[in-house]
Amino acid sequence: MGNHTQVSEFILLGLSEQPLYRQMLFSLAFGLYLIGCTGNLLTILAIVRDPHLHSPMYFFLSNLSLLDICFTSTTIPKMLVNHLCGNTTISFSACLAQMYLFIAFGAADSILLSTMAYDRYLAICCPLHYVTIMSILRCASLVLIPWISANLISMVHTILMTRLSFCTNRLPHFFCDINALIKLACSDTQVNEMLVLVLGGPVVLIPFVCIMMSYTPIAVAVWKVPSAQGRWKAFSTCGSHLCVVSLFYGTIIGVYFNPASTHTTQKNGRHVRTTMVPAMLNPSHLTHREPRSVRVPSGDFSVESLC
DSSP: OOOOBOOSEEEEOOSOSOHHHHHHHHHHHHHHHHHHHHHHHHHHHHHHHOGGGOSHHHHHHHHHHHHHHHHHHHHHHHHHHHHHHOOOEEEHHHHHHHHHHHHHHHHHHHHHHHHHHHHHHHHHHOHHHHHHHSOHHHHHHHHHHHHHHHHHHHHHHHHHHTTOOBSOOEESSSSOOHHHHHHHBOSOOHHHHHHHHHHHHHHHHHHHHHHHHHHHHHHHHHHTOSOHHHHHHHHHHHHHHHHHHHHHHHHHHHHHSOTTOOOOHHHHHHHHHHHHHHHHHHHHHHHSSOOSOOBTTTTBOOGGGOO
């Protein structure tokens, strides 16, 4: 099955061979990257500077914003530089590093989204116990778990990738995606492919199921709000968050868990959507109606502002 070679660098073929389409994607990616990074950075700064926002919900939001910046910065800047400079090569070690970071930040993002849904569930459905349950130690643990778990998963994939030999160094992608690299290998990739499902499946499906389970009682609680206007505001805001979640998880499932998938221009375009759009929308959707404060001790509690 071809010659087994140990490549020293890969040639990233990018999103499209058509110059006009490539220029359009470059402009789109550049604009979305600036909007996403700026929005997430401003979110972090606002939370850090305002003492009123030093609460569990905003603590998770600031961590999600940091993850989004890291997640997009792992792939998009390299793609933009390659387009401007015309240099589409990336060293083998840099390629592995990019793959490691992309998997780690993406997995941590996925797990943290479910953590935030759990936090919202507690705030809305268990308001009297919220402050007691969401202690500083509990919040720190809920943030550390995604980071540690994601890095362990990424480390396993990266170590296994170093054991492969490759038939060619022409990578039909704009970054070092694990599935694209596996398809270039001449050596046996059964273990790699199995672990993409075994390790990747739970990271995507379990958080997604947890989010849906968290939002079911939230929806019931919001439905009981007496004011029709209040119900509409709460549902519209929750719906915005669920749209981001659905876009993030739906695209990942479509790209990474389809056995017959090939890396076409359309599929690479979906990678851009997975990387850029949720990161750009998170600041606006998640901060649009986050609770101004969770005033549980005094009993001043509003479901409308907690979704």
